[in-house]
Every structure is written in structure tokens, then in C-alpha cells.
Amino acid sequence: MSWFAKYSRSSIGAKHVMAVSGLLLLLFAVVHMLGHLQMFGGQDMYNKYANFLQSLWEVKWPTRAGLLAMVLVHIATAMSLVAKNRAARPVGYAVYRPVRSTAAGRSMILTGLVILAFIVFHIVHFTLGQVQPGVFHTLDAQGRYDAYSMYVYGFQNVGLYAAYLVGILLLSVHLGHGAASWLQSLGFRHPKYPYDKLGRLTAVVLFVGYMIPPTAVLVGLIKLPGA
Amino acid sequence: MAKSGHDLIDIKVHVWRQKDAKDPGKLVKYDVAGVSTHASFLEMLDILNEQLVAKGEEPVAFDHDCREGICGSCSMMINGRPHGGQKATTACQLHMRLFRTGDEIYVEPWRAAAFPVIKDLVVDRTAFDRVIAAGGFVTANCGSAPDANDNLIPKEHADKAFEAAACIGCGACVAACPNGSAMLFVAAKLSHLHHLPQGQPERLHRTSAVVTAMDAAGFGNCSNHYECEAACPKDISRDVIAEMNKDFAKAAFIHRDRSTKADGGG
Ligand code: HEM
Ligand code: FES
Numbered sequence: 001m002s003w004f005a006k007y008s009r010s011s012i013g014a015k016h017v018m019a020v021s022g023l024l025l026l027l028f029a030v031v032h033m034l035g036h037l038q039m040f041g042g043q044d045m046y047n048k049y050a051n052f053l054q055s056l057w058e059v060k061w062p063t064r065a066g067l068l069a070m071v072l073v074h075i076a077t078a079m080s081l082v083a084k085n086r087a088a089r090p091v092g093y094a095v096y097r098p099v100r101s102t103a104a105g106r107s108m109i110l111t112g113l114v115i116l117a118f119i120v121f122h123i124v125h126f127t128l129g130q131v132q133p134g135v136f137h138t139l140d141a142q143g144r145y146d147a148y149s150m151y152v153y154g155f156q157n158v159g160l161y162a163a164y165l166v167g168i169l170l171l172s173v174h175l176g177h178g179a180a181s182w183l184q185s186l187g188f189r190h191p192k193y194p195y196d197k198l199g200r201l202t203a204v205v206l207f208v209g210y211m212i213p214p215t216a217v218l219v220g221l222i223k224l225p226g227a
Numbered sequence: 228m229a230k231s232g233h234d235l236i237d238i239k240v241h242v243w244r245q246k247d248a249k250d251p252g253k254l255v256k257y258d259v260a261g262v263s264t265h266a267s268f269l270e271m272l273d274i275l276n277e278q279l280v281a282k283g284e285e286p287v288a289f290d291h292d293c294r295e296g297i298c299g300s301c302s303m304m305i306n307g308r309p310h311g312g313q314k315a316t317t318a319c320q321l322h323m324r325l326f327r328t329g330d331e332i333y334v335e336p337w338r339a340a341a342f343p344v345i346k347d348l349v350v351d352r353t354a355f356d357r358v359i360a361a362g363g364f365v366t367a368n369c370g371s372a373p374d375a376n377d378n379l380i381p382k383e384h385a386d387k388a389f390e391a392a393a394c395i396g397c398g399a400c401v402a403a404c405p406n407g408s409a410m411l412f413v414a415a416k417l418s419h420l421h422h423l424p425q426g427q428p429e430r431l432h433r434t435s436a437v438v439t440a441m442d443a444a445g446f447g448n449c450s451n452h453y454e455c456e457a458a459c460p461k462d463i464s465r466d467v468i469a470e471m472n473k474d475f476a477k478a479a480f481i482h483r484d485r486s487t488k489a490d491g492g493g
Binding site: 003004007010011012013014015016081084085087088089090091092093094095096097098099100101102105106108177180181183184185186187188189190191 | 241243254304306307308312333335338339340341405406407408410438439441442445446447448449450451452453454456457464465466468469470471472473474475476479480
């Protein structure tokens with residue numbers, strides 16, 4: 001076995017794989033959130049940004065491939081860790097009282113799987129346009145794909161708003177543990193820095209940052225052009 | 228809170244009874260009356276055992292040795308917490324004044340694939356010995372004792388080494404972990420040696436050797452829940468696990484050592 005295969009299959013190697021793939025996904029989640037905040041800049045700003053990203057195929061496809069690889073690696077490693085951890089305690093306790101662990105930490109695999117479903121739904125909705133086909137790939141006044149209007153149509157729908165609320169909430173809960181956990185996994189933790197707070201802070205920032213533009217659409221602060 | 232005097236309490240204990248490794252085992256409820264609040268938890272089990280022997284029944288098997296919190300033998304889960312869950316306290320140092328008349332107390336063995344039950348509350352912890360045999364030592368020639376000041380060690384390093392060396396290998400970390408992971412134990416053994424100059428020459432080799440032995444023993448993985456830290460009767464910090472995680476990456480990526488070469492890797 002090559003040293004890398006041996007390393008990535010070991011308990012700590014697998015932790016490192018979880019941490020690095022999780023961290024890269026987290027960085028993407030932050031950048032993606034910042035992108036959406038441009039909805040407040042209006043149709044022109046948002047469409048310019050969306051079309052800019054779409055036009056850079058040299059960046060777009062490697063990024064997509066990288067994200068897909070990270071998600072696959074993260075999930076496959078998570079599954080194998082969960083299986084090994086279950087096997088490590090074949091007989092449970094009649095009475096077991098956890099005191100230090102958090103509900104978010106103990107439900108990583110559950111929140112993770114819901115996030116996976118959410119990511120698939122999100123791609124079907126906005127990348128493939130199959131949820132609201134009528135408003136997909138319409139053009140704006142400058143002849144660009146009108147991502148801004150697609151976004152507004154999406155969140156004027158209460159059902160879709162609720163689906164995103166649940167998805168983003170669970171992503172935040174997952175990262176409430178994950179965004180602090182990677183520091184320990186990679187050994188960067190140092191008692192001088194309050195890294196447990198980093199998890200909660202990241203969770204709150206992502207939740208608020210992601211939900212502000214859809215909420216603004218739902219309550220009518222962000223409108224269709226001309227509406 | 229009990230008065231400073233010597234109170235007697237009547238309790239019910241549900242104890243895991245299992246004849247041998249093959250027996251499925253079950254919890255059995257016993258009434259234990261007139262237990263002094265000055266008794267330790269193990270003394271309460273002694274009282275129960277005297278009652279059982281008097282009735283001609285098999286006494287409850289449990290591990291114990293020093294009864295002063297330093298040997299790490301008295302492994303048992305009490306009401307869902309290793310050693311009963313009092314901060315930095317082993318079961319032998321837990322006192323019955325924490326309980327009241329009428330309390331129901333659940334006593335179970337450590338639960339982990341790597342720690343099979345031998346009988347009742349006694350588990351086989353030789354998996355820990357295998358981890359130590361893989362690298363929990365320094366390879367040094369035994370000459371005459373070196374001069375005390377030959378090897379200067381900063382006080383902070385000595386303190387860190389000592390904090391980790393306080394580990395008594397009781398297995399509470401494994402018992403507390405939802406994944407049955409032994410990382411706090413293994414990392415404490417490493418941290419103990421790695422804060423001293425004598426531990427440096429074999430540092431990365433040792434790290435990968437003990438982690439390999441830990442994995443082979445069937446312990447689970449760390450999910451950073453830190454139940455181990457909360458359960459440790461010697462208050463060992465999760466910091467030792469972070470140190471081990473970092474060293475393990477170094478061992479894999481930048482260290483070319485004799486064991487990896489023998490594997491055909493490197
Ligand atoms: C797609 C489905 C996903 C699943 C099934 C999943 C599952 C998990 C699990 C089980 C853990 C805990 C690992 C352990 O116990 O050692 C974890 C950790 C983590 N996850 Fe996810 N996750 C998913 C998606 C995501 C996404 C989208 C992100 C980021 C936006 C993310 C970020 C993280 C981070 C940062 C960690 C901490 C890594 C560590 O230090 O252990 N995960 N994930
Ligand atoms: S009997 Fe030695 S630590 Fe409890």
C-alpha cells in the first residue's frame with residue numbers, strides 16, 4: 001500500500017481528509033454567500049456578477065470539478081468513519097449521559113445528509129432550472145441571462161423560501177461544529193485562541209448572510225425590475 | 228447535603244451481571260441498605276458483595292487495586308458517566324455522600340469493541356498495553372545515571388509532560404466517547420514523551436506506530452466531541468489530541484522512517 005493510502009485510511013488521516021475537504025467546502029460557502037449579497041446592489045450588479053462567473057469557463061469547470069470531488073471525498077470518508085465508529089461500540093450503555101458534546105456535533109451525519117439533498121435540490125433549481133422552468137434563462141435589457149429575476153421569482157414563493165430556510169439552517173448547524181472542529185483535527189488548535197466560538201460565529205454569519213437576500217425578496221424589499 | 232456526621236442511606240443498584248465473555252449478560256437490581264455516606268463507591272460494592280456471599284450468590288466482579296485514584300483499575304460506568312462523572316475523580320474516590328436514600332444507581336462495564344467484557348464489570352484492557360508496546364517508550368541505552376543538570380528542561384515543558392503523564396490508563400476516555408475512541412489516552416502517552424528532549428529523536432516514528440496500533444485494536448475515531456476530556460479523572464486536556472493530529476500529518480508527509488521504508492512506501 002502506498003504511504004498515502006495507508007495514511008488516509010488511518011483514523012487520524014481520515015480526520016485530516018474530513019477537515020481539509022470540509023474546510024474547502026466551507027470557504028466556498030462563504031464566497032458563495034458574499035456573491036448573493038450582491039442582490040442588494042440591484043439587477044445590473046447581480047447579473048454582471050453572475051454572467052462574469054459563467055463566462056470564465058477556465059475557472060468555472062475546474063471549480064465545479066473540485067467542489068464535486070470535495071463533496072464526494074467528504075461524504076465517502078464520513079460514511080466510512082460512521083461505520084467504524086459504530087463498530088467500535090457494538091454494545092451500548094443502558095444509561096449514557098453525554099455532558100460535553102453538542103447536539104450539532106452528534107448529528108453531523110444527519111445534517112450532512114440533509115445538506116447533500118439540499119445541494120442536489122439547489123442545483124436542480126438554479127443551475128438546471130427545473131423547479132421553475134418558466135423563469136430560467138430569460139434575458140435582461142442588456143441581453144444577459146437574468147439571474148436577478150430568477151432569484152426574485154424563486155423567493156417570492158413561500159414554499160421555496162421555506163425549503164432554503166431549512167437547508168441553510170442545517171448547513172449552519174453542521175458548521176456550528178465543523179467550523180471549529182477542523183482546527184482540532186489538523187492540530188492548529190491552540191489554547192490561546194477561543195476556537196469553539198469560531199464554530200458558533202461562523203454558523204450565525206452564514207445563516208444570516210444566506211437568508212438576508214431571500215428574506216428581503218419575500219417581504220418585498222427586493223423586487224422584480226420595474227415592479 | 229449530608230451532615231458531617233455518619234449518615235446511612237438505602238439505595239438500589241442496577242449492576243451489569245455477565246458470567247463470561249460469551250454470556251449475553253443483563254442488568255440485575257439489588258437493594259443495598261445501611262450504606263455509610265463515608266463509604267467510597269467501591270466500598271458500597273464490597274457491602275453488596277458481602278450480602279451476596281451471605282446469600283450464597285456470586286459476588287459482583289469488578290477491577291480495583293490502589294483505591295486511591297492512581298492505578299486506573301476501577302473502571303466502571305456509574306449512571307451513564309465513567310467513574311460517576313464527578314470532576315477529576317476515579318470510582319474508588321467517589322463517595323456515597325453524593326447519593327441519597329431511594330436513589331437508583333446504574334453500574335455498567337466500559338463498552339468498546341476493543342475492551343471486551345471478561346466478567347460483570349471487568350473488561351480486558353490489554354489493547355492499551357499493545358499501544359504502549361508499539362511506542363509508548365524511549366529507546367535509550369542504560370548506562371550510568373546522567374548528571375541531573377546535563378539535560379536542561381524548561382519548567383513549562385516539564386509541566387506539560389507531567390500533566391500528560393498523569394494519565395493512569397483507566398480507559399474512561401474510551402468509555403465516555405460516543406465512538407469508543409482511545410485518542411485521549413494515546414495522545415497523552417505521546418504528549419508525555421514529546422514535551423521532553425528524550426522523546427524527540429523517535430517522535431514521528433512513535434506517533435505513527437502508536438496510532439497504527441490504536442487503529443488495529445479496533446478503537447473508534449475522534450469526532451471532536453470532547454467527552455473524553457470531561458470524563459478524564461486526571462483532567463487531561465484535548466490539547467494533547469491536537470498535538471498528536473499535527474505530528475501524525477508530519478509523520479505521513481515529511482518523515483521518511485524505517486517503518487515506512489519497510490512497507491515499500493516512503
Ligand atoms: C454533503 C453532505 C455532507 C455530509 C454527509 C457531511 C458529513 C460530515 C461529518 C459526518 C462530519 C464529522 C466528521 C467526523 O466525525 O470526524 C463532517 C465534518 C465537517 N463538515 Fe461535513 N458533511 C457534508 C457537507 C458539508 C458541507 C457542504 C460543508 C461545508 C460547507 C461541510 C463542512 C464540514 C466541516 C468543516 C467539518 C469538520 C471537519 C473536521 O474537523 O472533522 N460538510 N461532515
Ligand atoms: S482502584 Fe486504583 S484508581 Fe481506583
